[in-house]
Amino acid sequence: MTRAEISLSVNGEPVEVTFAPYKTLLELLREDLALTGTKHGCELGECGACAVLIDGEPQLSCLLLALECAGRSVETVEGMAESWQSGAGLHPLQAAFADLGAAQCGYCTPGILLTAKALLAHEPEPSRERIQEAISGNLCRCTGYQQIVEAIEEGARRMADESHR
Numbered sequence: 001m002t003r004a005e006i007s008l009s010v011n012g013e014p015v016e017v018t019f020a021p022y023k024t025l026l027e028l029l030r031e032d033l034a035l036t037g038t039k040h041g042c043e044l045g046e047c048g049a050c051a052v053l054i055d056g057e058p059q060l061s062c063l064l065l066a067l068e069c070a071g072r073s074v075e076t077v078e079g080m081a082e083s084w085q086s087g088a089g090l091h092p093l094q095a096a097f098a099d100l101g102a103a104q105c106g107y108c109t110p111g112i113l114l115t116a117k118a119l120l121a122h123e124p125e126p127s128r129e130r131i132q133e134a135i136s137g138n139l140c141r142c143t144g145y146q147q148i149v150e151a152i153e154e155g156a157r158r159m160a161d162e163s164h165r
Helices: 025-032 077-083 092-099 109-122 128-134 146-163
Strands: 004-010 013-019 051-054 057-060 073-075
Touching (some): 013 025, 051 109, 057 109, 077 092, 077 109, 092 109, 092 146, 109 128, 128 146
Parallel strands (some): 004 073
Antiparallel strands (some): 004 013, 051 057, 051 073
């Protein structure tokens, strides 16, 4: 069987990995790198459960061949806490989701967290409508979204507070 090899950055660490060339980024992360925080959802790009950040922008890992990520920077939910400037504990978005009960079954949470992180990197104080628009590609069957939106707003406040310290 033909194998492919690429180098990329995953959660801030350089990685070289050999894999079957037909694998998606989602499969590479879960099966080859044991990063199971990225969830396997619809495989059609419709649910957002597999969202990761590629070069800081949200992308659906089920729709990308792993080969397309050579030389790129990939961030998964496992890397969120390490990427936060304080370096201690959870990322403010993760803490806000936990504190406000925004994650019920939790299956959609990693994709929503990363999508929200990308939004806040571009817009540190987004409106409620902008938050709703940004996460519109992330489906949740449990919460009704109110707690999710509130947690993103709270995460933005926490990030701003920590940035001003």
